[in-house]
Amino acid sequence: MAESPAVNVVINRWLPYWAVLQADFGQVLCGWVWRAWVGVCLLATGCWLVYRLGAHREAGLVQEASTFLTDLVRWVLMGSVGLVVILAAGAISSERGTLADSILSRGISRRQYYLGKFHSRLGAVLCGFFLVSLIATILGQFFLKEDLDLKGCMLATWEVGMLLAALVSIGVMLSSILNNTLVGIMVLWFALYGGGAILSLVPGLVPQLHLVWNRLPYVIKGHYSLVALGEITLFSLVVCTITSLFGMAYFSRRDV
Amino acid sequence: MRIWVGVYSSPHFRIPTPVMEAKVAEKKAELVLETNQLTKIYQNSQIALNDVSLKLEPGTVLGLLGANGAGKTTLLRLVIGLHRPTAGWAKVFGEVMTPNSADLRRKIGYIPTNPQFPKGMTPITYLDYMARLFGLSRDTRKPRLASLIRAVGLLGASGDPIDTFSNGMSARLAVATSLINEPDLLFWDEPTHGLDPEARRSMLDLMKGLGQAKTIIVSSHNLGDIDEVCNHAAVLSRGQMIYCGSLQDLKGRMRRNHYEVDLEGDQRSITKLLSMLRGTGEVRSVELQHRKLTLYFNDELNSANGIATVMMALNECKVTLVGIRSVGQQTEQAFLDLVEKDETAGFARIYKQPPKMAA
Numbered sequence: 365m366a367e368s369p370a371v372n373v374v375i376n377r378w379l380p381y382w383a384v385l386q387a388d389f390g391q392v393l394c395g396w397v398w399r400a401w402v403g404v405c406l407l408a409t410g411c412w413l414v415y416r417l418g419a420h421r422e423a424g425l426v427q428e429a430s431t432f433l434t435d436l437v438r439w440v441l442m443g444s445v446g447l448v449v450i451l452a453a454g455a456i457s458s459e460r461g462t463l464a465d466s467i468l469s470r471g472i473s474r475r476q477y478y479l480g481k482f483h484s485r486l487g488a489v490l491c492g493f494f495l496v497s498l499i500a501t502i503l504g505q506f507f508l509k510e511d512l513d514l515k516g517c518m519l520a521t522w523e524v525g526m527l528l529a530a531l532v533s534i535g536v537m538l539s540s541i542l543n544n545t546l547v548g549i550m551v552l553w554f555a556l557y558g559g560g561a562i563l564s565l566v567p568g569l570v571p572q573l574h575l576v577w578n579r580l581p582y583v584i585k586g587h588y589s590l591v592a593l594g595e596i597t598l599f600s601l602v603v604c605t606i607t608s609l610f611g612m613a614y615f616s617r618r619d620v
Numbered sequence: 621m622r623i624w625v626g627v628y629s630s631p632h633f634r635i636p637t638p639v640m641e642a643k644v645a646e647k648k649a650e651l652v653l654e655t656n657q658l659t660k661i662y663q664n665s666q667i668a669l670n671d672v673s674l675k676l677e678p679g680t681v682l683g684l685l686g687a688n689g690a691g692k693t694t695l696l697r698l699v700i701g702l703h704r705p706t707a708g709w710a711k712v713f714g715e716v717m718t719p720n721s722a723d724l725r726r727k728i729g730y731i732p733t734n735p736q737f738p739k740g741m742t743p744i745t746y747l748d749y750m751a752r753l754f755g756l757s758r759d760t761r762k763p764r765l766a767s768l769i770r771a772v773g774l775l776g777a778s779g780d781p782i783d784t785f786s787n788g789m790s791a792r793l794a795v796a797t798s799l800i801n802e803p804d805l806l807f808w809d810e811p812t813h814g815l816d817p818e819a820r821r822s823m824l825d826l827m828k829g830l831g832q833a834k835t836i837i838v839s840s841h842n843l844g845d846i847d848e849v850c851n852h853a854a855v856l857s858r859g860q861m862i863y864c865g866s867l868q869d870l871k872g873r874m875r876r877n878h879y880e881v882d883l884e885g886d887q888r889s890i891t892k893l894l895s896m897l898r899g900t901g902e903v904r905s906v907e908l909q910h911r912k913l914t915l916y917f918n919d920e921l922n923s924a925n926g927i928a929t930v931m932m933a934l935n936e937c938k939v940t941l942v943g944i945r946s947v948g949q950q951t952e953q954a955f956l957d958l959v960e961k962d963e964t965a966g967f968a969r970i971y972k973q974p975p976k977m978a979a
Contacts, residue, residue: 374760379755380722380752465730465732469702469732470753470754470801471754471755471801475720616720618719
């Protein structure tokens with residue numbers, strides 16, 4: 365029998381990162397947390413629109429699509445941020461134990477695993493938010509007073525998306541540090557409200573959340589400031605970079 | 621049923637050829653695994669592993685023995701980089717293992733205790749995921765995973781969700797996972813745990829086959845499995861390695877002073893034999909029960925004199941010998957003796973040199 369020729373196995377060094385990202389992204393999208401989050405947002409959008417439409421049609425009140433969209437984003441995000449916190453804070457700690465063993469004992473480094481998890485959770489949250497925003501924008505444009513500016517809508521969605529990105533990055537970092545998902549959720553919750561309250565005492569240092577909300581209707585109408593949007597984006601990038609570097613460094617040095 | 625034998629006879633897996641064997645011989649000097657004073661203390665509250673030094677040459681099949689909590693799993697997790705040592709180091713193929721040593725782990729196949737699988741995956745998607753974690757391209761991983769699924773007998777269940785698998789099927793999938801990267805070194809943590817006799821037999825046959833071409837460390841509670849598969853053994857007791865060497869040497873250390881002798885003859889002759897044996901210096905104690913003598917000799921390591929005395933006494937009393945056998949499973953007895961000696965050593969353990977021999 366002729367011997368089979370020796371085959372040189374080509375190793376793709378970034379394939380493990382993509383594998384974790386894709387597998388986790390798929391699992392998040394199939395999980396109840398993400399589906400509940402998107403479902404709640406869509407339900408709230410529908411109910412809120414019906415209410416505004418009723419007030420518009422029955423009582424003759426003028427309902428601006430920009431106000432509808434701002435209120436919707438504000439209340440839906442405030443109400444469902446808990447599910448985003450669960451998604452972020454459970455990224456790594458929920459797999460700790462034998463499931464993480466069977467992944468981290470293969471040819472993947474801790475850094476790649478961390479980045480794969482972070483990017484999949486970030487992608488899932490932003491995809492969900494952008495999807496809901498898109499549907500809400502279209503519905504508002506059709507059923508309410510058409511005062512929306514397309515570019516303004518995109519920038520407003522980007523602005524809130526950046527805040528969500530910062531939240532997810534902090535959550536994934538906590539998830540890599542803490543062993544328990546519930547503790548991670550609790551700490552992130554405290555960080556979200558406690559940290560926000562503390563940061564509001566130092567005006568000018570970081571973008572203030574209430575100012576972001578207040579100017580959101582104007583951004584949606586097209587009266588936006590690129591400098592303010594740039595500040596938000598920069599703030600989010602800085603938070604994401606610092607938390608990712610810290611999370612990766614810590615996770616690379618700890619036991620799983 | 622010996623379906624798993626196909627794993628190492630599959631065309632997609634390297635069968636040792638004369639050329640490869642030569643290469644192995646050339647690299648004989650290179651250690652596959654080396655640990656030096658490996659110590660793990662969890663949260664400053666629990667000493668899981670204490671000063672473990674080990675050297676493993678290619679082709680060794682090492683059985684890790686120890687009671688629950690002895691440190692077997694901790695040792696395996698340290699050498700694969702899942703845990704960071706508190707002190708000491710572990711080198712695999714000459715390089716220090718760290719949590720980020722992805723290149724080193726590409727040469728290792730690992731089965732954890734009670735392997736868990738992600739929900740909603742089938743054997744095909746799971747093995748594909750694992751192969752991608754090793755960075756294997758599509759052209760390499762697809763034929764391999766197909767061969768492995770066939771070899772471990774999961775072809776009929778290749779599209780079923782893993783959540784519905786039995787223990788035996790999960791174990792087969794874990795085996796396939798540990799071989800997907802064609803590793804040179806295998807760490808299997810209690811691979812026969814929870815398996816039925818048939819699946820266990822298949823697993824042991826597979827280990828024997830793989831042991832001819834690869835270096836394997838098997839951790840197991842079942843000493844019979846170790847006895848059957850391994851050529852070397854390391855014994856851990858309360859986090860410390862109390863023995864590391866060949867299995868034959870371990871058995872050589874066991875006490876061989878306990879024997880059972882089946883007899884045939886009249887009761888008077890047997891009673892005479894009993895009193896004669898009690899009067900000799902070789903026999904520590906002797907008991908008679910339904911024409912079966914239970915003997916304990918004084919010399920724990922060499923029972924030849926004791927057996928010779930028994931034979932002479934049998935001849936003198938005209939009692940027929942039906943059978944004679946040593947009592948106790950050999951490896952199990954040796955293991956228990958080692959642990960017992962370690963337990964009774966007390967403070968003397970402080971001065972005892974830990975075993976640092978090449979397995």
